[in-house]
Amino acid sequence: MTFNEFLLKTALLLIFAKGCGEIFNRLRMPGVVGELIAGILLGYSLLNVIDPAQESFHILAEMGAILLLFEIGLEMDIDDLKRAGFASIWVGTLGVALPFFFGWLISLAFHYPPLEALFIGGVLTATSVGITARVLQEKGWLKSREANVILGAAVLDDVLGLLILSILTSVEKGNISFLYIIRSFIVALLFLGLSIGIGLRITPFLMKVLVNLRTKGAFYAGVIALFLLFSLLAQLAGLAPIVGAFACGLLLSRTEHKLHIERGITPLADFLTPFFFVIMGAQMKIGTISPTSIVFALILLAIAFLGKLLPSLLLPRKGLSKWIIGVGMLPRGEVGLVLSAYSLTHNILTSADYSLLVLVLMFTTLIAPLILNFSLRERPAH
Amino acid sequence: MTFNEFLLKTALLLIFAKGCGEIFNRLRMPGVVGELIAGILLGYSLLNVIDPAQESFHILAEMGAILLLFEIGLEMDIDDLKRAGFASIWVGTLGVALPFFFGWLISLAFHYPPLEALFIGGVLTATSVGITARVLQEKGWLKSREANVILGAAVLDDVLGLLILSILTSVEKGNISFLYIIRSFIVALLFLGLSIGIGLRITPFLMKVLVNLRTKGAFYAGVIALFLLFSLLAQLAGLAPIVGAFACGLLLSRTEHKLHIERGITPLADFLTPFFFVIMGAQMKIGTISPTSIVFALILLAIAFLGKLLPSLLLPRKGLSKWIIGVGMLPRGEVGLVLSAYSLTHNILTSADYSLLVLVLMFTTLIAPLILNFSLRERPAH
Numbered sequence: 001m002t003f004n005e006f007l008l009k010t011a012l013l014l015i016f017a018k019g020c021g022e023i024f025n026r027l028r029m030p031g032v033v034g035e036l037i038a039g040i041l042l043g044y045s046l047l048n049v050i051d052p053a054q055e056s057f058h059i060l061a062e063m064g065a066i067l068l069l070f071e072i073g074l075e076m077d078i079d080d081l082k083r084a085g086f087a088s089i090w091v092g093t094l095g096v097a098l099p100f101f102f103g104w105l106i107s108l109a110f111h112y113p114p115l116e117a118l119f120i121g122g123v124l125t126a127t128s129v130g131i132t133a134r135v136l137q138e139k140g141w142l143k144s145r146e147a148n149v150i151l152g153a154a155v156l157d158d159v160l161g162l163l164i165l166s167i168l169t170s171v172e173k174g175n176i177s178f179l180y181i182i183r184s185f186i187v188a189l190l191f192l193g194l195s196i197g198i199g200l201r202i203t204p205f206l207m208k209v210l211v212n213l214r215t216k217g218a219f220y221a222g223v224i225a226l227f228l229l230f231s232l233l234a235q236l237a238g239l240a241p242i243v244g245a246f247a248c249g250l251l252l253s254r255t256e257h258k259l260h261i262e263r264g265i266t267p268l269a270d271f272l273t274p275f276f277f278v279i280m281g282a283q284m285k286i287g288t289i290s291p292t293s294i295v296f297a298l299i300l301l302a303i304a305f306l307g308k309l310l311p312s313l314l315l316p317r318k319g320l321s322k323w324i325i326g327v328g329m330l331p332r333g334e335v336g337l338v339l340s341a342y343s344l345t346h347n348i349l350t351s352a353d354y355s356l357l358v359l360v361l362m363f364t365t366l367i368a369p370l371i372l373n374f375s376l377r378e379r380p381a382h
Numbered sequence: 383m384t385f386n387e388f389l390l391k392t393a394l395l396l397i398f399a400k401g402c403g404e405i406f407n408r409l410r411m412p413g414v415v416g417e418l419i420a421g422i423l424l425g426y427s428l429l430n431v432i433d434p435a436q437e438s439f440h441i442l443a444e445m446g447a448i449l450l451l452f453e454i455g456l457e458m459d460i461d462d463l464k465r466a467g468f469a470s471i472w473v474g475t476l477g478v479a480l481p482f483f484f485g486w487l488i489s490l491a492f493h494y495p496p497l498e499a500l501f502i503g504g505v506l507t508a509t510s511v512g513i514t515a516r517v518l519q520e521k522g523w524l525k526s527r528e529a530n531v532i533l534g535a536a537v538l539d540d541v542l543g544l545l546i547l548s549i550l551t552s553v554e555k556g557n558i559s560f561l562y563i564i565r566s567f568i569v570a571l572l573f574l575g576l577s578i579g580i581g582l583r584i585t586p587f588l589m590k591v592l593v594n595l596r597t598k599g600a601f602y603a604g605v606i607a608l609f610l611l612f613s614l615l616a617q618l619a620g621l622a623p624i625v626g627a628f629a630c631g632l633l634l635s636r637t638e639h640k641l642h643i644e645r646g647i648t649p650l651a652d653f654l655t656p657f658f659f660v661i662m663g664a665q666m667k668i669g670t671i672s673p674t675s676i677v678f679a680l681i682l683l684a685i686a687f688l689g690k691l692l693p694s695l696l697l698p699r700k701g702l703s704k705w706i707i708g709v710g711m712l713p714r715g716e717v718g719l720v721l722s723a724y725s726l727t728h729n730i731l732t733s734a735d736y737s738l739l740v741l742v743l744m745f746t747t748l749i750a751p752l753i754l755n756f757s758l759r760e761r762p763a764h
Contacts, residue, residue: 217400225396269599
């Protein structure tokens with residue numbers, strides 16, 4: 001790719017991503033879906049302007065994913081997890097277990113190979129809480145007990161989702177024996193535990209060094225180098241690189257420099273994450289989806305819905321609007337997309353299955369705020 | 383390049399760039415030279431870890447150059463240029479004309495082909511004022527009349543340097559006739575004039591649209607898309623892309639959103655410009671410099687010095703410390719580096735000549751603050 005080509009295509013990518021995002025925002029729908037649709041327009045499915053296989057786009061998209069997970073980790077509060085309480089743990093754990101189990105089961109029933117079935121189940125697990133949080137905020141519900149349960153559960157299921165990703169990426173290397181899964185689980189837990197445990201001792205010292213650097217941009221360059229190395233470390237431990245970026249974000253969220261880091265990393269993430277979402281959309285080949293697989297997609301959608309709604313509705317707690325909690329947990333997003341992307345680039349999923357899965361994720365994300373808007377209007381904030 | 387490789391090499395690039403930059407800063411020498419040396423360490427000359435020919439690094443380095451020139455344009459005040467006055471115009475114009483003319487002449491004398499000789503002259507023209515400004519600031523001289531002359535002249539010679547680059551890139555396409563040079567000069571002036579003229583009418587409206595977007599990061603994505611398109615436009619007009627980025631920055635520096643733009647673009651530039659400087663250094667092949675060409679390099683260095691010192695010392699104005707002005711104009715940097723990089727990638731300069739030129743630029747930048755520090759200590763601020 002010549003630099004001219006890169007200039008033109010990157011300009012188009014940014015304009016389409018933010019243009020579609022803006023249209024969706026104005027229609028009170030999630031901007032992320034708009035960016036995915038920008039990708040569908042520019043990619044294999046339609047205009048064929050952006051080729052996701054080109055090295056530079058591929059690398060920038062992966063950088064976007066890493067930055068996204070780093071930001072998610074940075075914004076997460078480990079204390080929130082500790083405070084999450086029974087309701088969040090119930091909703092979070094069951095809301096991961098049910099979609100995973102039934103997604104896997106139905107895929108096997110539809111004659112998918114075991115590994116592919118596991119990945120399909122995994123994609124359905126993690127809630128993307130950003131969309132829900134924004135709707136709750138607009139309606140003045142952000143400080144409600146329901147919102148607390150949702151936020152706690154979403155943090156928990158992000159972690160569980162990444163744990164599943166870590167396990168599946170290890171399993172992908174050939175072994176699907178029960179023993180191997182247990183071993184991968186332990187490796188993933190060990191990586192997160194050790195990197196955060198050791199990191200918590202080293203980072204205060206490291207931050208002190210970085211803050212005292214006098215070179216322009218040296219502090220941020222240091223932070224970026226740190227999470228790139230964490231991503232690499234995760235990869236060397238047999239996990240996905242984003243798990244390392246997430247752990248690094250989590251780690252730095254505990255330091256006094258959190259706001260300082262955010263101020264410099266957010267513009268970079270704002271530039272790079274559109275590459276991720278647009279390339280995700282561009283990789284889709286809508287035309288390859290066979291009409292017969294629509295049935296499978298609808299069943300997956302039902303599992304994605306019920307797998308989050310049921311645990312919430314069955315929550316053994318009184319005085320909470322369980323319906324709001326259930327609907328709030330519906331949107332799937334970043335973690336599911338990252339898992340789908342991983343499956344595609346590692347040839348675990350076909351283009352057709354990948355396209356189908358991303359469509360299912362998009363639907364959950366589109367429908368949840370619609371129902372939420374409607375439900376919250378019915379039940380005014382206290 | 384695999385993503386793992388990219389992660390590791392990018393982390394190394396950032397750590398080396400800022401590490402060397404920091405060492406130079408602590409020694410009161412320009413950090414930019416430190417970043418170039420980081421490149422020499424990591425590149426062809428020594429460790430061979432970073433291959434500047436790899437597409438992704440190449441593209442990120444070019445993005446770094448574009449962002450650098452966009453930032454320079456953004457920080458420039460067109461009113462400063464208007465207010466520059468006789469002293470700045472004298473120092474700026476002659477300080478471009480002399481190094482260019484004598485650099486060209488001596489290169490011809492050393493049997494360089496005509497086009498290569500023109501480029502060598504061009505590389506020596508533009509002052510990099512950042513280093514001087516920092517020394518002046520440290521010594522409390524930034525508000526002095528000398529500083530005003532230097533800043534005005536430096537702005538002027540950046541513009542003249544880019545104009546020379548624009549002309550040379552057109553000439554490079556084959557024609558070196560006098561008529562063609564005049565035509566290229568007019569095209570370059572027209573591009574700058576028209577893009578700024580039309581831009582000044584359109585940007586207020588465009589900024590109004592961008593400011594009202596509700597999507598996260600949409601404002602900055604719009605600004606980035608704008609200067610990418612400007613760069614492309616410049617390229618289509620036969621100029622170098624950075625000229626377009628510079629014009630775009632100049633344009634946006636006039637809007638009320640200048641600070642807002644800076645806040646989001648600076649972190650991005652901080653991330654990408656190290657790629658430019660490190661790749662600039664990595665492209666050098668120190669080993670290819672022949673011992674005999676050292677004489678040529680020393681003559682070039684003398685021209686680089688005298689070409690800026692003489693116009694200042696001969697300035698027909700009283701009551702100014704002309705020595706300070708002359709030394710302040712010595713450092714060459716970004717614009718010269720961009721011109722060198724252009725010559726290398728377009729096969730106008732050989733690796734050996736490129737390496738030689740970058741070394742000459744590095745020396746001007748290293749020595750200027752040393753002399754300045756010494757001279758300013760002798761003459762305390764008023």
